[in-house]
Amino acid sequence: MPTKKAQATRGTRRAPATANRAANQRADAQRNRAKILAATVTAIRKNPDASVADIAAEAGVGRMTLYGHFQTRAELIEEALVDSLERGEDVLKEVSLDGEAAAAFQRLVSSSWVLVDQSGALLAAAQKELPAARIRELHEKAEARMRTLLLRGQREGAFRNDLPVTWLLTTTHVVMNGAAEEVRAGRLDPDDAPWFIDAILLPAFTRAARETEDA
Amino acid sequence: MPTKKAQATRGTRRAPATANRAANQRADAQRNRAKILAATVTAIRKNPDASVADIAAEAGVGRMTLYGHFQTRAELIEEALVDSLERGEDVLKEVSLDGEAAAAFQRLVSSSWVLVDQSGALLAAAQKELPAARIRELHEKAEARMRTLLLRGQREGAFRNDLPVTWLLTTTHVVMNGAAEEVRAGRLDPDDAPWFIDAILLPAFTRAARETEDA
DNA sequence: TACATCCCGTACACCGATGCTTGAGTTACG
DNA sequence: CGTAACTCAAGCATCGGTGTACGGGATGTA
The missing domain is CATH 1.10.357.10 (Tetracycline Repressor, domain 2)
Structure with missing residues (x-):
């Protein structure tokens, strides 16, 4: 009965999800993270209320990859x-x-x-x-x-x-x-x-x- | 199979829906229309993306009443x-x-x-x-x-x-x-x-x- | 008073966006 | 080269907002 939204769900992946900038990530992951961050700026610039899907597309990356890096919009x-x-x-x-x-x-x-x-x-x-x-x-x-x-x-x-x-x-x-x-x-x-x-x-x-x- | 959205649905009520300002409406209906218009301004002022429901509430009017006056948001x-x-x-x-x-x-x-x-x-x-x-x-x-x-x-x-x-x-x-x-x-x-x-x-x-x- | 008009609650179909899960395919790195 | 890390497509549950359908009840107007 998972009615309670989510809480520690994704906890197994990376601990605090923030402030782990140049930690133990794979080089390619960091690159994607950067691509996404950049894409966020440009996508929002084009369309002020771009969806997560739009941003992922702009970054040339799957939507789920994005959610791997950022839990929430x-x-x-x-x-x-x-x-x-x-x-x-x-x-x-x-x-x-x-x-x-x-x-x-x-x-x-x-x-x-x-x-x-x-x-x-x-x-x-x-x-x-x-x-x-x-x-x-x-x-x-x-x-x-x-x-x-x-x-x-x-x-x-x-x-x-x-x-x-x-x-x-x-x-x-x-x-x-x-x-x-x-x-x-x-x-x-x-x-x-x-x-x-x-x-x-x-x-x-x-x-x-x-x-x-x-x- | 009404998959095609809506087209002439509400046509029976009032012809072009626009430009019927002071037509053959009941006095009370005109008053409500005005209340809704005013409420739209104030509701949006409070919350820039107020829903139709919010606006109706602000006008002290049912949401369906609102849709009676304006077909679409x-x-x-x-x-x-x-x-x-x-x-x-x-x-x-x-x-x-x-x-x-x-x-x-x-x-x-x-x-x-x-x-x-x-x-x-x-x-x-x-x-x-x-x-x-x-x-x-x-x-x-x-x-x-x-x-x-x-x-x-x-x-x-x-x-x-x-x-x-x-x-x-x-x-x-x-x-x-x-x-x-x-x-x-x-x-x-x-x-x-x-x-x-x-x-x-x-x-x-x-x-x-x-x-x-x-x- | 009578009746057409209007109000308005409930309920529903639909749509798009978010966020999660799974599972298999890639790819970096030791 | 082998394994852990990462990617990513497809699919699903959920939520909130829009617009429709219906039907009883109130109310203005004649």
Whole structure:
């Protein structure tokens, strides 16, 4: 009477299923795992609610092979997101945040843009599969970096301080994501995107000249 | 063997099922129809992928009653969107677009914001249920109004013309939608939103002082 | 009051996606 | 080269959502 869903079912295969990255797996298995992770990103990019079958197909792998590596759809999405964010970190931590705040911001944005363009759809998918807290947790590092920079800019007078940093942060996200969507829809040339993005953000964020009297 | 789905099944009730707004329906039926339309908006706002059952519940109406008014989920979403956009039009067409472009833009945005805040989630839901062409078609009027205004602003030198209008348009959408999401998530006070929105958009759109030499 | 209209619960067929099982075929690696 | 690890097809149970069928009961309208 297996009505109770599943619990320790697959326990015999590999112990915690997570955090066994480069353990005792066969070389070919690791390769497949990587293929699947990559395929997850591209499949979701094409179709925001791709099924597990779709992803497996995209990876050129059987659906069951996929389930051998990731017990559940949610786990797959999560690990794909973790993986993407780790690679993202590798890129972003190389960006110099020193010097003029506006220039640093521009550097950070144009580096981030590439990542958003690639993994933005995955992020969106993850948002309806994982608890919001987990998402925020995973983005913590990247978000903190941006927030710190914006704060410094505000203190130094480079960025306006009549708006909360959180709003500057969401604006940044939102504009980058919007550009990514436009690119996906074929309405925007990917090469134009970086320029378009900070053509909007820089003038929006730098100190406003005059107009604070309102109500 | 009714394997062929459904075709003329419900034909006996009302002829084309669409465009029978204030026909020979009973007063009480019309009232329910309205309740359902309204409930669709609020239900989707709470939960972006609410089921037909959820919506019926939100309307305080049986699921079958709902199917009596709308044959299919897609039809429900579409009619709800049409309805929302019609009301939106009623509001927006009252906004004066004369005078200084920037001021007119500000007026138009703050009127639009209310609508986006209310029906933005519905729009998002519609995007994965209706063909993109239909969506664009429905938004045509509202979009044209905004585009025309932006174009005039560019011609008059009030708005920058180093970016295509389409990009200004998407930026506007994206920022308003972002604000709506933040409000829904409880991270932004609805009263602050209008100010936050054009605090970003105005400086971003008005003529850039200097920095056109780049590449 | 009479009757056509409408409400709405129950029950059912269908569909697609998830997740599990089995069993046999491959393939890496010691 | 032999074995353990891995792949993968086919098939099944389950779940949730959509749309249909029916039929008694309420209610607006004439």
